[in-house]
Amino acid sequence: GIETSCDDTGAAVMDETGNILGEALHSQGEVHLKTGGIIPLVAQHLHQDNIAWIVQQALSASGVGVDDLSAVATTVKPGLALSLGVGLGYSLELVQKYKKPFIPIHHMEAHALTIRAVNQVEFPFLVLLLSGGHCILAVARGVSDFLLLGQTLDIAPGDMLDKIARRLSLQQHPECSGLNGGKAIEHMALRGNKLRFELKVPIERYLDCNFSFSGLQTNANRVIMQQEKEEGLQPGQLLSCVSDLASAVQHTVAVHIAKRTHRAILFCVRNGVLPHNNATLVVSGGVASNQYIRKTLQIVTDATGFSLLCPPPRLCTDNGVMIAWNGIERLRAELGVLYNTEGVRYEPKAPFGTDISEQVEKAAIRVPELNLTM
Numbered sequence: 001g002i003e004t005s006c007d008d009t010g011a012a013v014m015d016e017t018g019n020i021l022g023e024a025l026h027s028q029g030e031v032h033l034k035t036g037g038i039i040p041l042v043a044q045h046l047h048q049d050n051i052a053w054i055v056q057q058a059l060s061a062s063g064v065g066v067d068d069l070s071a072v073a074t075t076v077k078p079g080l081a082l083s084l085g086v087g088l089g090y091s092l093e094l095v096q097k098y099k100k101p102f103i104p105i106h107h108m109e110a111h112a113l114t115i116r117a118v119n120q121v122e123f124p125f126l127v128l129l130l131s132g133g134h135c136i137l138a139v140a141r142g143v144s145d146f147l148l149l150g151q152t153l154d155i156a157p158g159d160m161l162d163k164i165a166r167r168l169s170l171q172q173h174p175e176c177s178g179l180n181g182g183k184a185i186e187h188m189a190l191r192g193n194k195l196r197f198e199l200k201v202p203i204e205r206y207l208d209c210n211f212s213f214s215g216l217q218t219n220a221n222r223v224i225m226q227q228e229k230e231e232g233l234q235p236g237q238l239l240s241c242v243s244d245l246a247s248a249v250q251h252t253v254a255v256h257i258a259k260r261t262h263r264a265i266l267f268c269v270r271n272g273v274l275p276h277n278n279a280t281l282v283v284s285g286g287v288a289s290n291q292y293i294r295k296t297l298q299i300v301t302d303a304t305g306f307s308l309l310c311p312p313p314r315l316c317t318d319n320g321v322m323i324a325w326n327g328i329e330r331l332r333a334e335l336g337v338l339y340n341t342e343g344v345r346y347e348p349k350a351p352f353g354t355d356i357s358e359q360v361e362k363a364a365i366r367v368p369e370l371n372l373t374m
Contacts, residue, residue: 001324004047004087005079005107007038010320011055013062014328018117022062023321026050029180036166044082051090066098066354073103073327077347078153092341102338103327108352110326111284112140114311117325121280128261131285132158135211138353139273143333146353147257149264149360150209150266157253160213160288161185164220164249171234185246186290192247197223208361220249254296262300262367267360280307289313295329296372303370
């Protein structure tokens with residue numbers, strides 16, 4: 001499995017039962033932290049510099065030669081065009097040289113199925129994908145069979161948390177150096193008072209399962225500016241109330257995500273999309289490792305009788321293991337295994353599943369109030 005959709009170069013070798021035989025990962029996080037965001041051209045060059053030795057490391061650790069591989073699976077959509085191009089170009093050379101089947105992978109499908117590599121989870125299940133680039137609620141009915149219930153209408157939660165962290169200059173805080181924006185917010189929020197600043201939960205009047213984070217970002221920036229004025233600080237200087245602001249932002253994000261997820265659960269159960277009992281909510285993607293968001297979702301699953309499952313944190317962020325596993329799932333199901341790679345392209349933007357979000361909207365389900373303040 002090979003992954004280069006954003007800023008992580010990952011590779012892994014797995015056997016057909018899901019045992020990880022070898023894996024390697026090169027993260028560009030520190031480089032992009034310094035530039036204040038991912039610069040696609042920089043990401044592309046770093047992938048080009050690292051892909052060959054990352055693949056070699058994974059193979060060496062596994063003790064398996066390329067000749068012995070059943071197939072090569074690689075992320076081809078969605079993601080940064082320049083990054084996807086590196087992984088796809090390298091993989092196509094590999095499969096052509098060694099005459100191996102090629103399995104193109106949808107990045108979101110890989111995140112959604114990762115849980116099945118570590119837990120026995122049967123289809124169907126509800127999946128919530130939270131990351132720097134995506135926020136999606138979908139029902140996984142099969143290896144490549146998904147029903148899309150809702151998605152972000154603007155930016156993703158990870159992207160928003162990164163931007164707020166930058167606006168709060170958390171990189172300058174001694175406890176946050178080297179942490180990405182989301183992790184810095186989570187760390188500072190631990191000792192903050194989430195109720196000191198009231199931030200409106202986004203799009204509550206819309207009774208669907210879509211998400212929105214840009215308005216929340218604007219509101220948070222307005223509060224930050226107001227506090228800077230009150231404390232007589234310039235942008236870039238640390239506010240004394242930085243923990244309370246981080247806590248309020250994190251809490252509002254968690255409540256927004258939890259309420260939309262609650263509606264998705266109710267919709268699925270009422271419409272027979274998921275069983276009434278023993279149903280599962282899987283939360284995956286980089287933001288899924290935020291413990292506060294997980295605990296908020298746990299309140300929802302406890303109230304609805306669902307089980308909450310998350311892959312281990314290292315498999316929540318982008319990695320080669322999830323791509324290899326998705327390849328195994330597709331190989332077993334004989335879905336999308338290519339013996340001729342002519343015409344294979346990467347797709348920076350790609351839809352996910354069958355969109356039934358309009359049905360969700362029409363159902364207009366009112367979510368009962370739960371106490372989501374921990």
